[in-house]
Amino acid sequence: MNLILVALISLGAIGLVSAIVLFAASKKFAVYVDPRIAEVAAALPQANCGGCGYPGCSGFATACVTACDSTKSIEGKFCPVGGQAVMEKVASILGLQAAPSEPKVAVVRCNGSCENAPRKVKYDGAMSCKVVHATCGGETGCSYGCLGCGDCVAACQFDAIKMNPVTGLPEVDEDKCTSCGACVKACPRKIIELRPKGKNNRRMYVQCVNKDKGAVARKACTVSCIGCGKCVKVCPFEAITLENNLAYINPDKCRLCRKCEPECPQNAIIAMNFPPRKPKAENKPDIIAPVVEA
Amino acid sequence: MKTFRIGGIHPSEYKLSAGKAIEILALPKQAVFPLSQHIGAPAVPCVAKGDVVKVGTKIAEPGGFVSAAIFSSVSGKVSKIDNVVDATGYPKPAIFIDVDGDEWEESIDRSETLVKECKLTPEEIVTKIKEAGIVGMGGASFPTHVKLCPPPGTKAECIIVNAVECEPYLTADHCLMMEKSDQILVGLAIMMKAAKVNRGYIGIENNKPDAIKLLTEKAKEYPDIEIVPLKVKYPQGGEKQLIDAVVHRQVPAPPAIPVNVGAIVQNVATVYAVYEAVQKNKPLFERIVTVTGKSVKKPSNFLARLGTPMSQLIDAAGGLPEDTGKIIGGGPMMGKALTHTDVPIYKGNNGILIIREKEAVRTTPQPCIRCAKCVSVCPMGLEPYLLATCSKLHDWEKVEAEDITSCIECGSCQFTCPSHRPLLDMIRMGKTTVMGIIRTRNAKK
Numbered sequence: 001m002n003l004i005l006v007a008l009i010s011l012g013a014i015g016l017v018s019a020i021v022l023f024a025a026s027k028k029f030a031v032y033v034d035p036r037i038a039e040v041a042a043a044l045p046q047a048n049c050g051g052c053g054y055p056g057c058s059g060f061a062t063a064c065v066t067a068c069d070s071t072k073s074i075e076g077k078f079c080p081v082g083g084q085a086v087m088e089k090v091a092s093i094l095g096l097q098a099a100p101s102e103p104k105v106a107v108v109r110c111n112g113s114c115e116n117a118p119r120k121v122k123y124d125g126a127m128s129c130k131v132v133h134a135t136c137g138g139e140t141g142c143s144y145g146c147l148g149c150g151d152c153v154a155a156c157q158f159d160a161i162k163m164n165p166v167t168g169l170p171e172v173d174e175d176k177c178t179s180c181g182a183c184v185k186a187c188p189r190k191i192i193e194l195r196p197k198g199k200n201n202r203r204m205y206v207q208c209v210n211k212d213k214g215a216v217a218r219k220a221c222t223v224s225c226i227g228c229g230k231c232v233k234v235c236p237f238e239a240i241t242l243e244n245n246l247a248y249i250n251p252d253k254c255r256l257c258r259k260c261e262p263e264c265p266q267n268a269i270i271a272m273n274f275p276p277r278k279p280k281a282e283n284k285p286d287i288i289a290p291v292v293e294a
Numbered sequence: 295m296k297t298f299r300i301g302g303i304h305p306s307e308y309k310l311s312a313g314k315a316i317e318i319l320a321l322p323k324q325a326v327f328p329l330s331q332h333i334g335a336p337a338v339p340c341v342a343k344g345d346v347v348k349v350g351t352k353i354a355e356p357g358g359f360v361s362a363a364i365f366s367s368v369s370g371k372v373s374k375i376d377n378v379v380d381a382t383g384y385p386k387p388a389i390f391i392d393v394d395g396d397e398w399e400e401s402i403d404r405s406e407t408l409v410k411e412c413k414l415t416p417e418e419i420v421t422k423i424k425e426a427g428i429v430g431m432g433g434a435s436f437p438t439h440v441k442l443c444p445p446p447g448t449k450a451e452c453i454i455v456n457a458v459e460c461e462p463y464l465t466a467d468h469c470l471m472m473e474k475s476d477q478i479l480v481g482l483a484i485m486m487k488a489a490k491v492n493r494g495y496i497g498i499e500n501n502k503p504d505a506i507k508l509l510t511e512k513a514k515e516y517p518d519i520e521i522v523p524l525k526v527k528y529p530q531g532g533e534k535q536l537i538d539a540v541v542h543r544q545v546p547a548p549p550a551i552p553v554n555v556g557a558i559v560q561n562v563a564t565v566y567a568v569y570e571a572v573q574k575n576k577p578l579f580e581r582i583v584t585v586t587g588k589s590v591k592k593p594s595n596f597l598a599r600l601g602t603p604m605s606q607l608i609d610a611a612g613g614l615p616e617d618t619g620k621i622i623g624g625g626p627m628m629g630k631a632l633t634h635t636d637v638p639i640y641k642g643n644n645g646i647l648i649i650r651e652k653e654a655v656r657t658t659p660q661p662c663i664r665c666a667k668c669v670s671v672c673p674m675g676l677e678p679y680l681l682a683t684c685s686k687l688h689d690w691e692k693v694e695a696e697d698i699t700s701c702i703e704c705g706s707c708q709f710t711c712p713s714h715r716p717l718l719d720m721i722r723m724g725k726t727t728v729m730g731i732i733r734t735r736n737a738k739k
Binding site: 120121124125126128130131134135136137138141143212213216 | 377379382383384385630631633634654655656659686716719720722723726727
């Protein structure tokens with residue numbers, strides 16, 4: 001009995017002393033963490049994709065709070081996954097106003113499918129775009145286009161980009177794409193670009209990155225940009241520039257008028273999510289077949 | 295018998311064109327000269343469209359210190375300066391010349407007589423080598439004059455001639471040694487004078503006993519030159535492996551270069567080109583190319599003008615066999631598969647190998663079984679499985695710490711891997727990336 005009592009008292013005493021020491025230490029050596037960091041982090045989508053340029057969501061939260069303290073703004077910081085809604089939440093936590101931003105989406109600027117850009121050689125090395133890019137020009141005659149090994153697919157954390165087995169090209173699922181930019185970094189040929197989603201998800205872009213001269217580009221792929229400059233001439237908003245035999249539509253200037261699309265002799269300009277074009281007046285058949293009524 | 299200490303493999307030799315005499319290839323209709331046929335800055339064209347050139351006319355000036363001039367191998371008219379799709383499938387700038395007749399520059403001595411004596415000073419020899427556009431002809435194409443001028447603080451003690459030809463199939467150097475042995479010895483003596491060294495070695499693998507015998511016999515006249523027979527082992531033709539085999543010294547990891555241990559290594563074809571440049575005033579515009587393969591009708595060694603399309607050499611060797619699976623520029627171990635056969639012959643091009651379809655197919659990679667065969671065969675003492683995995687995971691810091699830049703891309707690891715893993719593919723990608731990272735880091739400093 002006595003023994004049990006001694007044990008209880010001594011253990012209790014040790015416990016008490018330790019508790020006091022620990023309590024004192026926790027007060028004395030406490031590290032101050034801004035409670036707003038946890039709040040901001042909680043508002044973030046926790047995808048930890050690194051699309052914002054910081055190591056994970058907590059890194060982004062810390063950066064936002066630090067920026068808020070030092071410059072009173074979170075300009076230039078943007079969570080591509082959460083988009084405008086999340087940025088507004090973050091701004092309200094920090095007592096700031098979120099800068100308006102446009103949602104973006106990844107677009108694949110190559111249409112060199114098996115049909116359009118015939119395969120000239122067969123590559124049988126390691127299946128990685130980076131390896132192919134470093135060792136050879138790829139299977140098609142185009143040394144700028146998609147290599148089709150799917151580095152972008154492997155890089156996507158949101159299952160938003162898939163290889164189309166028929167065309168051999170990656171396809172972006174617009175609903176799933178968060179525009180984190182992982183695929184942009186993974187592509188050794190810089191084919192994928194983040195472009196504004198545009199009104200009603202409509203956007204225009206040149207689906208080619210070939211910088212070869214026209215004849216060479218045309219030989220390699222039937223839908224390549226040959227740098228003819230027709231689109232540049234027709235564009236009323238000076239949104240299209242031609243550099244190194246390649247046209248580029250500046251999304252900030254483009255007003256989606258679709259004038260360039262029919263001008264392109266190679267059909268390299270893509271109008272995404274637009275309703276089908278109405279047939280032009282002069283293309284209408286002259287003779288309308290009589291309708292036979294039953 | 296000597297050989298290098300670490301790693302190495304023994305691939306089957308298949309020297310089908312061995313013992314065949316050098317055949318002179320007919321002139322092409324059009325010769326194409328890519329401006330980047332060497333390591334370093336691309337050459338700058340010094341001719342324009344419409345210019346008439348002769349055989350041996352300089353058509354491009356070196357674009358820097360580590361660069362080399364390019365000479366026309368044909369006489370005719372410059373038709374255009376445009377892009378040409380090179381062996382890897384990327385467009386590269388090149389000079390196109392339409393051939394018309396075969397008129398040589400008067401300064402070139404076309405006689406066959408052997409000129410032994412060289413009265414030039416070492417500096418004059420180096421200038422002459424530089425002016426002849428000579429680069430390493432074993433494959434890496436490093437400008438020769440740069441190698442002969444060691445960086446300050448280093449001193450060359452010997453020149454080692456690489457006559458190993460450890461790549462299976464290739465016999466270009468072998469037939470050159472058999473036919474031009476005197477010239478090679480004179481060439482080596484000239485280079486020793488240029489580099490101010492008094493020791494020269496010629497390393498030959500003992501699968502070429504005729505060449506060893508012939509050169510040993512002829513080298514008796516030259517007390518400073520020693521013929522070193524070597525045990526057959528791949529990649530003995532690697533610069534660092536050859537130094538280890540011949541003089542038993544190991545070159546430290548990059549940025550150390552062979553001259554840090556006092557050795558300069560030159561390919562035997564380069565030595566012959568130096569002889570021709572210094573004694574005969576003939577710049578580098580032709581070379582010996584082996585065209586071979588198991589199903590090739592007539593495996594041969596051609597003396598081809600640079601710029602000749604490879605298809606012409608293949609036709610001269612009996613045409614492209616029906617069961618062709620892969621055409622490789624260079625040997626089977628280090629050569630690169632061609633994307634098309636109109637690629638012009640370039641300075642470092644020692645062979646064209648045609649592989650049959652059934653042998654060209656790569657086996658599906660299986661998981662690594664941790665057998666460490668790749669580690670035991672790596673001649674640089676690296677851990678290829680680790681480099682490949684870390685490169686695949688883009689862990690550049692790790693691969694740099696593991697000395698990926700030391701890799702000589704010999705392919706021994708991939709050759710020996712029982713799981714057929716594409717080790718070299720991954721390592722090559724990692725090495726290119728790390729080299730890029732190092733370059734940007736150095737540029738920032």
